[in-house]
Ligand code: SF4
């Protein structure tokens with residue numbers, strides 16, 4: 001019996017007729033509809049069975065008389081299974097049970113929908129604004145259908161931050177919204193006692209561009225990939241592939257194999273560029289500029305390569321629904337191989353010269369420590385999780401595109417600190433090169449001059465759900481699409497890896513030295529633009545406080561006891 | 564060990580030498596297949612609006628100033644150079660050029676405008692009426708485009724559903740004095 005079947009049977013046994021519908025049509029996916037009362041129970045049951053929480057999606061379903069929909073998605077990484085649990089609440093009482101007490105990583109998702117859809121969550125430990133700015137008028141929830149996408153309420157006069165008071169015995173050092181060590185707007189107010197960090201308050205969501213709202217009101221299916229690509233300046237391809245996969249899954253499309261290989265090649269080229277970029281930035285943050293200069297020099301070759309293949313250095317624009325737009329012919333493939341060989345050689349030399357350098361060890365080992373257990377409870381993903389001994393990698397666990405046919409290793413480390421992240425990302429450079437080479441071999445054997453994309457026959461059916469994951473260089477990115485009418489998605493939700501990681505930053509910072517702040521935040525490679533993708537049109541301040549004071553103190557005390 | 568590493572790092576840096584290009588003093592042509600500024604060929608364009616309807620950045624505008632004359636305006640300033648317009652044009656009237664040096668302080672420098680003479684269809688003549696509540700929507704259903712060329716904004720349909728009362732109700736909204744717990 002497959003895991004999906006076993007799970008469905010078990011849920012039916014546990015909950016009886018509270019489970020309204022089960023859909024196991026797509027391999028590796030399980031879509032469950034439950035009644036509202038059962039939400040907490042299902043979440044608890046899934047968690048007990050070892051599921052990793054991913055994200056919540058909520059949408060306005062008032063048009064069809066269903067009120068508001070809320071979907072929690074979970075991943076069973078060992079069984080290649082993604083589960084989406086959906087439930088509805090009536091329009092006049094949009095209250096759901098909060099699962100944050102059970103799964104802390106759900107905190108942000110739920111708060112996001114308090115802001116954007118006006119939902120309520122019972123027993124949420126901190127039901128405060130997250131996404132909307134302090135001066136956004138009460139009672140207007142931008143993701144609701146009746147609010148136009150270009151609504152711009154007048155801004156409030158005074159736009160100063162209102163921050164929390166620092167816990168007793170500490171003082172505040174502000175980092176941001178614009179700070180030399182942060183490359184995008186985000187605000188950390190760091191509580192310090194002397195030089196030791198005792199906690200922090202994070203405020204982000206300052207660069208919302210309303211992309212999700214745009215997609216569901218203005219754009220069409222095939223326009224979204226190009227906008228999705230601009231969610232992030234570094235892992236653009238991840239988002240366009242991910243979105244396209246979600247739509248293809250929802251519409252039941254099987255894209256040409258050649259296109260899948262080309263997508264894989266582009267994703268790995270992007271990983272190369274991102275890892276080298278991050279290595280440079282990490283070097284720069286700890287004041288080791290040789291690393292910065294040299295890894296960026298190596299990276300430049302990748303950028304030129306991408307420019308040749310796709311016509312642009314970074315925004316590849318390769319993906320459309322049903323396939324890709326440009327081919328990688330034999331000639332191109334051999335050009336790619338030449339560049340990869342060079343990059344590999346240079347990277348090995350650089351690795352030898354820096355990874356044994358004591359300066360790096362001193363600045364990264366034991367810094368930004370977060371235990372494996374904490375990584376699990378915060379649902380960390382990607383290199384940050386792999387540096388904590390969690391061998392999770394979407395490419396292996398939930399293979400997409402052509403990853404089922406390539407052979408590679410999931411690199412892990414167990415030092416649980418910045419050093420581990422560094423090692424993982426450096427080693428993954430070689431794995432990426434291996435993957436690309438294998439893909440090129442296989443591409444060479446596939447028939448050429450086949451169509452690279454499907455011709456869609458008729459419109460995408462509406463009301464179908466699609467869930468897709470892609471391993472971005474920083475970690476797993478989740479896209480959820482609910483298809484709609486008018487040739488556009490009814491709901492499209494993006495959860496970037498940084499969304500999960502940022503919630504764990506206060507934990508990583510605890511008891512470190514202030515001087516290490518940039519590299520600790522830098523280790524998650526925070527991508528603020530990915531995280532902030534959703535909704536505010538003007539610059540404002542989202543409110544976010546990650547841990548309550550008491551909780552911080554509790555954690556810091558228990559950490560001290562552990563030592 | 565420390566010294567040895569530093570020597571290795573020095574060696575890498577020296578071997579790489581100077582990698583910075585002389586650009587802009589030395590030109591650096593874009594590679595073949597580069598997606599630069601799209602260029603319109605007015606002799607080929609038939610004014611079908613395919614490009615404007617699929618431009619993800621909504622930076623191609625059409626205005627029907629009368630039954631016979633349609634104006635197409637492309638504004639580079641918001642273009643993402645994705646090349647969808649060139650892909651989709653049925654007449655291959657658009658080419659993605661090699662041109663990427665587009666910085667300017669005058670928007671007009673990077674604007675292309677074409678005036679197209681359109682025939683009136685003898686069968687429908689864009690004249691039948693539909694039961695649509697809004698005049699803008701009605702025009703659009705007849706195939707007319709009325710994008711605003713002055714502020715360069717696509718006007719797809721009216722946003723008549725949102726009640727301004729909703730905003731009115733909250734106009735006295737004040738930013739909270741302190742964060743509520
Ligand atoms: S290149 Fe893309 S963004 Fe630019 S005009 Fe064409 S379709 Fe629009």
Ligand code: SF4
Nearest residue numbers: 608609611612614652
């Ligand atoms: S450029 Fe091409 S797609 Fe655009 S209106 Fe002219 S013919 Fe149609």
